[in-house]
Structure formats: C-alpha cells, structure tokens
Amino acid sequence: MNKFRVFVDFHNADVKGRVRLNCADTVTDIERHGIELKDGQSIIIYSEELEVEGIVRYSEEERLWTAVIDWDAIQEKVPIVPQPEIQDISHMVEKKMGKW
Numbered sequence: 001m002n003k004f005r006v007f008v009d010f011h012n013a014d015v016k017g018r019v020r021l022n023c024a025d026t027v028t029d030i031e032r033h034g035i036e037l038k039d040g041q042s043i044i045i046y047s048e049e050l051e052v053e054g055i056v057r058y059s060e061e062e063r064l065w066t067a068v069i070d071w072d073a074i075q076e077k078v079p080i081v082p083q084p085e086i087q088d089i090s091h092m093v094e095k096k097m098g099k100w
Contacts, residue, residue: 003053004033008045008067010074018057018066019045037065045069051077 007025014020021030021037030037041056045067052074054067 003042003044004029004035005044005046005051006030006033006035006067008047010047010050014059014062014066017071018059018068019054020059020062021056021065021067043067046077049076049078050074 006021006029007023008019008021009023009026010019012020012023021027035043037056037058039056039058043054043056045052045054052069054069057066057068058064059066
C-alpha cells in the first residue's frame with residue numbers, strides 16, 4: 001500500500017523535533033486524501049524539494065497531530081511540478097518593436 005504524501009512546513013517543529021501537522025496546506029492535503037490520522041501511522045511528509053517518512057503522533061501538550069521524523073533522513077527530491085524552461089523571446093520583441 002502506498003503511503004499518503006502530506007505537505008508540511010519543516011520549520012513548524014516543536015521542541016521535541018516533531019513536525020506539526022497543522023498548517024493550512026497540511027490540513028488541505030489530509031482532507032484531500034481523506035486521511036484519518038492515527039498514532040503510529042506512517043506517512044510521507046514533504047515541502048517543496050524535501051521529503052521524509054514520518055510516524056504520526058498526537059501531542060497531548062499542544063493538542064494536535066505531529067510527525068516524528070529522522071531529520072538526517074530527509075531527502076532532496078525533484079519538484080513534482082516541473083519548472084518551465086526559459087525561452088529566448090528576443091525575436092518576438094524585435095518583430096513587435098522593429099529592429100533595434
């Protein structure tokens with residue numbers, strides 16, 4: 001079974017190093033996948049080019065869901081949405097404005 005991928009803000013970690021699963025884009029991913037978070041559940045968390053496996057844990061102190069991760073295991077990934085190539089449009093400018 002494939003693990004769900006959930007967007008996170010890696011800067012949104014608690015003092016124990018757990019990544020909080022409460023930012024707007026995280027909540028959107030959880031709802032979009034129809035995930036019901038459970039203690040011990042394994043998920044993939046990502047942010048832009050970074051990705052790592054996390055274990056879901058509920059923080060009683062903060063009353064919210066977190067993901068326990070191995071900070072040394074974070075991998076850099078190719079962006080899911082490829083960036084468009086930069087194109088030379090000088091010929092279009094010359095045609096529109098006349099030769100310089």
